[in-house]
Amino acid sequence: MTEQTQGIENTPNPVLSNVFRIISAVLSNFVVRRFFFFLFVVWLASTVIFIIPRLSGQDPVKEKLLLEAQRGGAIQQGLDEMAKHYQKRFGLDKPIWVQYGNFLSDLARFDLGTSIAFFPRKVNDIVFESLIWTLGLMGTVTVMAFTLGTLAGAVLGWPRRPGWVQYVFMPLLTLAAIPQYLLGMILIFIFAFKLGWLPLFGGYEPATLPNLSFDFVVDVLRHAILPAFAILFSVVGFWAIGMRGMMINAQGEDYMVQADAKGLKGARIFMRYAVRNALLPQVTGLALVLGTIITGQVLVERVFSYPGIGDILFQAIRLSDFFVIRGIVVIIIVGIAGATFLLDVLYPLIDPRIRVRN
Amino acid sequence: MVQPTIEETCLSTEQAITTYREGARITDVDSLVVEGLSVYYETEDGTVKAVDDVSFTLKQGERFALVGESGSGKTTLAMALMRLTRPPGHIARGSVTLNNRDLTTLTEDEMRQARLSELALVPQGAMNSLNPVMRIERQLTDGIVDHLADDESITKKELSQTARDLLTRVGLRPEVARLYPHELSGGMKQRVAMAIGISLRPSLIIADEPTSALDVVVQRQIMQTLGRLQEGLDASIMLVGHDMGLVAQFADTIGVMYAGKLVEVGPVEDVFGDPKHPYTKLLIQSLPSLQEKKDFVGIPGLPPLLIHLPQGCAFEDRCPSRFGKCTGAVPEKLSVGARRDVACFLYEGEGAS
Amino acid sequence: MTQTATTPDVSESGELSGGWGQFNVERLRPIKRYALRNPSLIVGLGLMFSLLLFVGIGHLVWDTEQYRVLSTPTRLPPSLNYEIETGKLAGQVKSYPFGTDTQGRDLLAVAIKGTPLTLRIGLIAGFVSIGLGTVAAFVAAYYRGWVDTGVRTVVDVGLAMPGLLILILVRINIGRELSVDEMGFALGLVGWVFPARTIRAQVLVMREQAYVQLSRLSGTSGMGIIFKEMLPNLIPYITASLVGAVAGAILASIGLEAIGLGKFGDPTLGMTIYWNIQFSSIILGMWWWWLPPLVAIVIVFLGLFLISSGLDEWSNPRLRKRV
Secondary structure, eight states, X not given: OHHHHHHHHHSSOHHHHHHHXXXXXHHTSHHHHHHHHHHHHHHHHHHHHXXXXXXXXXXXXXHHHHHHHHHHTOOSTTHHHHHHHHHHHXXXXXXXXXXXXXXXXXXXXXXXXXXXXXXXXXXXXXXXXXXXXXXXXXXXXXXXXXXXXXXXXXXXXXXXXXXXXXXXXXXXXXXXXXXXXXXXXXXXXXXXXXXXXXXXXXXXXXXXXXXXXXXXXXXXXHHHHHHHHHHHHHHHHHHHHHHHHHHHHHHTSHHHHXXXXXXXXXXXXXXXIIIHHHHXXXXXXXXXXXXXXXXXXXXXXXXXXXXXXXXXXXXXXXXXXXXXXXXXXXXXXXXXXXXXXXXXXXXXXXXXXXXXXX | OOOOOOOOOTTSXXXXXXXXXXXXXXXXXXXXXXXXXXXXXXXXXXXXXXXXXXXXXXXXXXXXXXXOOTTSSHHHHHHHHTXXXXXXXXXXEEEEEETTEEGGGSOHHHHHHHHHHTXXXXXXXXXXXXXXXXXXXXXXXXXXXXXSOTTOOOOHHHHHHHHHHHHHHTTOOGGGGGSOGGGSOHHHHHHHHHHHHHTTOOSEEEEESTTTTSOHHHHHHHHXXXXXXXXXXXXXXXXXXXXXXXHHHHOSEEEEEETTEEEEEEEHHHHHHXXXXXXXXXXXXXXXXXXXXXXXXXXXXXXXXXXXXXXXXXXXXXXXXXXXXXXXXXXXXXXXXXXXXXXXXXXXXXXXX | OOOOOOSOSOOTTOXXXXXXXXXXXXXXXXXXXXXXXXXXXXXXXXXXXXXXXHHHHHXXXXXXXXXXXTSSOSXXXXXXXXXXXXXXXXXXXXXXXXXXXXXXXXXHHHHHHHHHHHHHHHHHHHHHHHHHHHHHHHHHHHHOHHHHHHHHHHHHHHHHSOHHHHXXXXXXXXXXOOOHHHHHHHHHHHHSHHHHHHHHHHHHHHHTSHHHHHHHHTTOOHHXXXXXXXXXXXXXXXXXXXXXXXXXXXXXXXXXXXXXXXXXXXXXXXXXXXXHHHTTTTTTTOHHHHHHHHHHHHHHHHHXXXXXXXXXXXXXXXXXXXX
């Protein structure tokens, strides 16, 4: 006791040492560390995104104007002045550090800039609309596919499964080998072109305005069926195969033998011993492939001309709208980093071995 | 029946050395009768006879130690008793009678019911035998729940209480119930495994290398606890392992396995004092001794691959006492004394099969 | 009678024990048996081989130069005897088994010329990413400490950033098109992160195993252990990862090309898909345009998938079906 008080008396600044203690306590908190990692990734990605165009020495605005000039057949005189004017407008004439600072502060305020191709629409507006479509359909379907796939894989990996399960799911697994957008093309051909049951493309009938009427909702659902199935059939197989592998791994463990030796009922061994343990690497796998999932969605949207982020990205690429492309990439990266962060934080909930380290 | 008292806990210090064997414990009733048990694995290269024609009897309350090198078939035998043999292995022949019921004839569900309630496996707790994502309390009680009859039920409170009782019985603090396996030491995990093993008061406890991977002090505590638990249940114990020193202190009867066959069986003092089978002799000779200084002696050669067993005795190529007959036929089990069997041609003529 | 060593020094489970060993014919027998146990490996290899056969024979017997635009009349369905009426080829009777597209390409030539291009992207990217990933994994897992933390952080960050998007950005900013080899390299550079992580996990496990400890005790240097003990035992796993990496790279390259970031002159599978979408071939009813690339892609992915599935038993000992 006396030693402690002596110690405090001897430190040059007791307030500083307390602050230090608080900081290290906070930093050692797992959640906080992951959050900082998340911010770090976002910052790093943003910086990379900022730097890349500067490296090639190209000026996105000028390039865009040149492109437009070529298409329109206009002469190049006066382009320089136009470029200068736009540069000023977009803040591209300031020194690079100022631009960087502006970029980061804009980002912090969730301002992704202004579109070049659709000037003066803000990137945020363009992207936000399509984000709803992407998250709405693709997001829900992906979650469904993961759940269904994991369940299917769990049953497939269990030796005492009912016999029919194998025949139903094996064809599904072969579909896993086919990329989503290809499956989409096949489905479009069969069901939209040949049979004409479902619409060929889009999120809703062109030339209709989105509204909340019953007809519109039905229309949206009709348009959603094929893309949803494309994703579903392709992705379910992937998760099922993964989970099946995890189940097989789990069954080699000693605690499985012990579960049998305890005379436990089959259902209990399946759920609480096998599935529960196999789930851990499966969820880890989800975190790892988030990036590929997103890019997969982009392509599916392209194939279906679905009005989501992927479609906007494609148009932006075609129109060389640099700021929109940049904005979309930033959003996607933030999304992935955020989802990874969430998964990291939620993971201890399912794996008690990680919990203790907090 | 007297409830066992808590003689030692994890926190108490070591007591004086006690011997575990007490004659009054063993009754005359047959508990486990294994007759001609054979476990074969069918592979592309032929049939692997992991366990071949093994027979022995355990009396109620007896402690039987099954020893042998790795690959001798002792673990396979233990698993076969529980009917936990995994394909491509299968019980090809023989019977396993526990309390006058032949386990090999039971249906899958009947066998499931019998596991834990009549015969329990206590594995190496230090290994991965506890479910890493389940709390100890749940792992202690889920076996109980799954063995309830259709009309029986039990409350969560009763289960919780039972879990705590079991923990106390094996010398652990009740608070351990809320922990996860990775938070326990090897010795603690072994005790939990034992607690699970006794939870339904089985007649036979099969302990598979219960003290490997533990240090000697903990080893002794574990074996003491095991012995105490057994007495509380009037159960028999089958100890599977290769630690001869442990066997000498703990077991009543010892069975020696080699290449899937039981080559010698008998009371521990007899077998240690006067080993009959050449393999047993070499095994005991190879034990380091505190009394006398002698060179380390191993057994030259390697055990045979079970897939290429020779025509005659499996030990023949390493046996110092081999003679002509040994290559021609497989030695049968011969009785050479009271509850004493050997499978070796050296003793033909001494006793009847 | 003592046991003579009549069996080859391959252990019961058929694996090559210790280091590199020496090659002799008897080792082939367990390979044949493995193949019979894992038919998916054979089927997968068969698919890939027939694809390559198609490409090989095609190069020999067909005029692949017709993959260029304006080589042929447009929008022709498949036919073997087509009388050309107008244009520079007027009067000739040509054979277009795969038909032609809206820009005058012979689609059979496109298939023959383009398929190996896509495969090449995949192979380059696969080898680059596995190569870099393995090096990173070994360095990190073997030397541990700061090196490991550094590599691990880079990998974690790399995994959080979808490489494809970075590639899109880079490609946009470079301004010009990426050649097949360039795309392969780029995908490899972006894709080394995932194999690095998985292989590192394997090395970490191996590091603690007895034979590695023994090597260290007997004084083998770090590099020596890596090459003599660990690497040979990781070859199964690395091979399986390679197959997966190639498949992933092909998928990514097709994706990049389909959104218009490939090389416009190349008849790769991805670019063909791009043109299909651009010209709405499905709606135009030109099934012969989208069907061959689709079939080719399905064969490639199914083949690679089956190969990887067939290699499972080899690369993951827990799945061994033998005793």
